[in-house]
Amino acid sequence: MSTMSPGAEPISRPLPVPDGGWARLRPLRRVTRFGAMVLLCLSGSVLALGTALTKWTEDSSTGELNAIQNILILAAMVGSVVAVVALRRRHTSPYAVTLVTASLPLVLPLDATAALFALAALLRSHSGRRVWACVAAVGLATTVALLRDASGATTDSSMLKSMTSSHSPGQAVPVDLSLGVPLIVATVLLVASVAAGLLMRNRAALVATQGRAAAAQRSSNVLSDRLGRQAERDLIAREVHDVIGHRLSLLSLHAGGLQVAAGEDQRLSHSAALIRESAQQAMDDLQSLLRVLREPEATAFNRTAMPSLSDLPVVIDETVDGGMPVISTIYLSEANDADPALARAVYRIVQELLTNARRHAPGAPVRLLVQGGPTEGIRIETANRLTTAHPGPEGNGLTGISERVALWNGTMRHGLDGEETFRVAVHLPWAAAQGADRMEMQL
Structure with a gap:
């Protein structure tokens, strides 16, 4: 999603871990999460635009909006769509998405819901100084949006005042709100976004660790099997060398003695020589077989002794x-x-x-x-x-x-x-x- 830069350390993607039937539901869950996020962003934008319209109407002597306010409302509607589209762009830098969604509430009458979601996604996959700079930008955007909302004179022009007021809904009642309330709410929202991003990062790291551990366990099992087979080969090689090698050496020795004792009997001498030569060849073949048993990988492609x-x-x-x-x-x-x-x-x-x-x-x-x-x-x-x-x-x-x-x-x-x-x-x-x-x- 982004390129490497100084001070930024992308978090590695988790290795796939089998999860049974949940794997088939993963695309549906992803679509559901994104749909809920879009709904929250659009709802926040609509509420922010509604309170802004009410505030401007209350401040206007004629009860109508001027040209600049109309342009701001139109730009805010476009900006809310841009924020949602930016959240969906997977191949765009998460830094750019976070900064774009954080800049909209600074210049338009919008809330910072999209910026908070973008910050959580950024923290899920990246770390470093640039990330904390984005945290500061989102915190500023959230604070500005809430202070702008709190500047409404009545409960109809301020969502914070309507939420903290004890009056019935629909009554435009003037309420005095402390400056600390929007700052506290902004801090809580920012901390929740950062905590959600860090939680998702830790979960991804845990899944990646589990995947590496499973891969290491599989490698360990393969290595153990290979070591077990090699131990069996070594045992067979020792038994073959001790038993058959001893018998062949005795056969060669007795054949040599028979060849010497044959004297002028050419037929017996030839047979004894043939037995001795065959025993020696069998010894050479046995040594080649033992090398294959003891070092199968080193001798697998050694074709010098292979018959043609x-x-x-x-x-x-x-x-x-x-x-x-x-x-x-x-x-x-x-x-x-x-x-x-x-x-x-x-x-x-x-x-x-x-x-x-x-x-x-x-x-x-x-x-x-x-x-x-x-x-x-x-x-x-x-x-x-x-x-x-x-x-x-x-x-x-x-x-x-x-x-x-x-x-x-x-x-x-x-x-x-x-x-x-x-x-x-x-x-x-x-x-x-x-x-x-x-x-x-x-x-």
Whole structure:
């Protein structure tokens, strides 16, 4: 409503606080308050004009108004409308509104009701020396208006005298009124206006404080949740490091001993070396997982260790070195433009599919197809014959794959065909390199 200036400190607006059904009634309450304020201002103006007309008529020898008095009455009518309009102007400086409404009673036969309302609105949102200067101006306008009213000789030409007189209404009775009465009334009205403005300011500050406290409480709750989750991650990381890390280190140690003891047995030495290399790689993957658990935000966008589509031959070679024959067909167009999160999903799905085949059908050949591009997406298919009549219940491998596929809004089908061949078909939509940071966080 106003610009900043030296000595003035605007009061911040209160933050919105949920108040249930009262929020829907707020516009109606605002209109009702403004309507009541306009009614009081216009009523005060009408009463002030009426007493002024009566006073001028009593003072006139002919009982008629002169030209200057007629002009003042017309100007006062216009001024009362201007005062009401000024109170409604939200984008006008509250200082200007207060000074305009305070200057009208000084030059026209009007009361200071509009100025008192404007002063209360000013005090509600501003503070400083300029505000107290406006308080003095409104106090002067109120005093002048009341002294002018008290100068009427009878109860008909003075509203103060009619209110303090014991005579019946309608009787034009001369009354002597002490000079202190209008001064006391002006002081009471000014103090009431200032008190109302300060009360509204304190209420707005209280609401703002409550809003900040609610926001701080929400932030505290979010921080507590994050700290709780991080504590759980740290506990899991410690358990994984102590248990699995210890087992993998023992596996690597025994594989090294087996490789040394193999001597000239090349097949046994190669198997031991492969076990040792796999254990070491598992240790590296475990360390990467522990970093993600301990520092999720710092490692969320660290893509240096993230597998890419070009790493698919590596996981196939590891499966073949483990003794499972794999017949693979990989054809991907614009693979370097794929989002790293999509590449990671494809890599993990292929890895899990080959692991499931090795677990449930050891030694049986596996047919693998990875094909796609930006237009058709990526299609992953595996097929392997079961080596046992009862492969056992479904484990967590396919469940994890289905969850990963669901995160990408893809599709997955799996099951046995008529030739007792277990088939899995996965389709993932294509994502460009800049499009899936959110999905990467989920994966």
